Amino acid sequence: MLRNFCRGFATAKKEKIAMIGSGNFGTALVRLLGRNAKRHEVFDDEVRMYVYEEQVDGKNLTEIINTKHVNVKYLPEGPLPPNVVAVPDLAKAAEGATMIVFCTPHQFLKPMIKTVKPVLGPNYKALSAVKGIDFDDNGIVLISDLIRKELGCDTSILMGANVANEMATDSFCETTIGYSDATNGELFKLAFHDPAFNVGLVNDTVGVELCGALKNIVAIGAGFCDGLKYGGNTKAAIIRIGLKEMKKFCNTFYKGIQDDTFLESCGVADLITTCYGGRNRKCAEAYAASGGKKTFDDIEREILKGQKLQGTLTAKEVNHVLKMKGMEAQFPFFTQVYKISYENAPVDSITTTPYY
Ligand SMILES: NC(=O)c1ccc[n+]([C@@H]2O[C@H](COP(=O)([O-])OP(=O)(O)OC[C@H]3O[C@@H](n4cnc5c(N)ncnc54)[C@H](O)[C@@H]3O)[C@@H](O)[C@H]2O)c1
Ligand SMILES: O=P(O)(O)OC[C@H](O)CO
Numbered sequence: 001m002l003r004n005f006c007r008g009f010a011t012a013k014k015e016k017i018a019m020i021g022s023g024n025f026g027t028a029l030v031r032l033l034g035r036n037a038k039r040h041e042v043f044d045d046e047v048r049m050y051v052y053e054e055q056v057d058g059k060n061l062t063e064i065i066n067t068k069h070v071n072v073k074y075l076p077e078g079p080l081p082p083n084v085v086a087v088p089d090l091a092k093a094a095e096g097a098t099m100i101v102f103c104t105p106h107q108f109l110k111p112m113i114k115t116v117k118p119v120l121g122p123n124y125k126a127l128s129a130v131k132g133i134d135f136d137d138n139g140i141v142l143i144s145d146l147i148r149k150e151l152g153c154d155t156s157i158l159m160g161a162n163v164a165n166e167m168a169t170d171s172f173c174e175t176t177i178g179y180s181d182a183t184n185g186e187l188f189k190l191a192f193h194d195p196a197f198n199v200g201l202v203n204d205t206v207g208v209e210l211c212g213a214l215k216n217i218v219a220i221g222a223g224f225c226d227g228l229k230y231g232g233n234t235k236a237a238i239i240r241i242g243l244k245e246m247k248k249f250c251n252t253f254y255k256g257i258q259d260d261t262f263l264e265s266c267g268v269a270d271l272i273t274t275c276y277g278g279r280n281r282k283c284a285e286a287y288a289a290s291g292g293k294k295t296f297d298d299i300e301r302e303i304l305k306g307q308k309l310q311g312t313l314t315a316k317e318v319n320h321v322l323k324m325k326g327m328e329a330q331f332p333f334f335t336q337v338y339k340i341s342y343e344n345a346p347v348d349s350i351t352t353t354p355y356y
Contacts (some may be wrong), residue, residue, distance in 0.1 A: 013122075016097050017101065018097035022052070024307050026129075028164035029147050031168075033047045036193070036330070037191075046083055048084075048093045049084055049093065050088075060088070062088045072304060094115075097119075097121055098123060099126075099187065100116060100151075103128075107132075109207030113146060113147055117151055122187065124153055125187070126154070126156070127157065128155055128209070139253065139324065140321050144157055144209055156177055156178060156179045156180070157179075158178075160176050162273075164174055173240035174197075174200060174248045175266070176202055186201070208264070210246070212266055218246065219237060219276060221242055223283065223285040226284075231302075237351075238350065243262070245261060246262075248330075287347070294342065311343045315337045319335060
């Protein structure tokens with residue numbers, strides 16, 4: 001299938017890929033994009049990566065990336081192919097791109113979409129690897145809807161059990177691309193698929209995206225359990241309760257999400273890896289272990305060193321929507337994670353709250 005697909009594209013104009021984001025995961029993904037841009041005729045060799053410029057040891061991070069071919073700040077273990085070019089100017093990074101990939105912490109995304117719009121190439125399509133949600137006066141707004149609305153293009157979603165630090169050493173993992181347009185889904189699969197990164201395709205963009213966003217709230221709950229030194233049975237219970245609420249949230253607010261999506265890498269597999277090896281878990285563990293003495297902001301700064309925590313913010317955004325709809329009581333787990341994170345509720349209420 002992929003071979004025929006490449007043949008079909010061989011005579012067409014080459015697809016030009018840009019990565020908007022250069023944090024921990026953005027860098028892990030651009031390694032694959034760089035490799036595949038070289039591997040497949042259909043892609044232009046050069047992959048530009050937008051870097052939010054900063055100084056590292058007195059030098060611009062872009063300069064270090066472009067000379068040493070490694071993002072020393074956000075993914076030091078993962079060398080980058082030299083055809084990945086770091087660009088500090090967002091419009092220049094996106095100029096002429098026909099495949100635009102967004103992978104930034106979700107709180108920074110909105111203004112970036114506006115900036116790239118006027119410079120994109122012909123027939124562009126987007127993919128979002130951003131985990132989070134937004135909201136307006138009517139309720140939830142998907143991150144991909146922000147992109148679709150602003151860019152007016154088809155937008156695929158990539159979410160999966162993909163802890164970036166593990167990807168940096170090419171340990172095998174899987175991911176899920178949710179697509180609406182099958183041709184674009186295949187094209188993005190070709191751009192990311194690698195022996196160490198098996199891409200599954202699912203015709204369910206909303207299910208894939210919400211799984212990726214909501215699992216970060218569950219990871220915070222799992223981290224609280226670890227900080228309180230609870231055992232595996234307790235964490236498994238929290239993961240199960242969290243998964244049920246993820247599914248209920250999806251089916252309450254959206255129609256047509258497939259049950260099978262929860263069994264893909266973006267569903268149960270991402271939930272497992274994030275609740276054992278992720279940053280959200282780690283920060284929530286530290287919060288619980290500090291006995292409420294440290295704030296999440298302090299912990300994010302101390303532990304993540306510039307990387308960004310998404311789960312607490314997502315818990316707040318989900319809570320905003322639930323409050324607006326008068327539905328907090330129907331989602332007691334999400335509500336409790338929010339109350340512990342933002343309203344000083346005792347951390348052990350993560351297990352004493354009646355969830356049934
Ligand atoms: N890290 C992972 O293992 C992982 C895995 C899967 C998905 N994700 C998701 O990928 C998305 C991106 O996460 P990440 O890990 O690549 O990033 P990260 O958490 O490492 O974030 C840091 C990035 O944000 C940039 N930044 C800081 N302040 C900024 C500002 N004011 N404006 C714009 N950019 C700014 C930094 O320069 C850096 O590139 C998130 O939604 C995350 O949930 C992460
Ligand atoms: O490190 P986290 O908690 O942001 O989670 C990492 C990824 O989302 C796992 O796929």
